[in-house]
Amino acid sequence: MTNMIKIRGIKKSFGSLEVLKGIDLDIERGKVISIVGPSGAGKTTLLQIMGTLDEADSGSVIIDGVDVMKLSDAKRSAFRNKHMGFVFQFHQLLPEFTALENVMMPALIGGVPKRVARQRAEELLGFMGLTDRSSHKPNELSGGEKQRVAVARALVCKPDVIFADEPSGSLDTQNKQELHRLFFDLRDKMGQTFVIVTHDEQLASLADCKISMKDGRITDITESES
DSSP, X not given: XXXXXXXXXXXXXXXXXXXXXXXXXXXXXXXXXXXXXXXXXXXXXXXXXXXXXXOOSEEEEEETTEXXXXXXHHHHHHXXXXXXXXXXXXXXXXXXXXXXXXXXXXXXXXXXXXXXXXXXXXXXXXXXXXXXXXXXXXXXXXXHHHHHXXXXXXXXXXXXXXXXXXXXXXXXXXXXXXXXXXXXXXXHHHOOEEEEEOOOHHHHHHSSEEEEEETTEXXXXXXXXX
């Protein structure tokens, strides 16, 4: 199994507060990775730096052989659109668009022809069990449905990796379990790589690899035995 993400010496401060204190990490392709730790450990900051949504003060982030910290803003944005998908705690769907239109959006932004984007979005919504909800707007969907639409949107550009920040944090127990199952189905059927920041111990322990953080450092890496 090849490493898809290679992080070396990542440091990040906000003013005098040192949030990341030299992070080294390798993430294998086709794995579900969980990042856990108390609030303030630096989990979300690390996720955002890996996802090129924030910049480190020093170190390197290499994704599929590309040192993304050396890319210009425009090239980094294009790389992010093509190679990465994002799922957040609060789905962040656009309220004026239908589920189908929300899923299509990143593909259209990436220059995919509308017909192709629509076909891909319809396939993904079908995979999510949401075909009959595709014409509904977010305010007509349940919390679990919104989050599955958000996962479909993250997948529409066929990214190499999906970064998820507390993706089940706003869901009830049943929807939470369904979402977690979905991540592993996507790993098995599509070879999808997930990097998930979570406080959910069940999800963290199911992951192929659990990375524990505290005070801006990695304190433990536990590989799944299965």
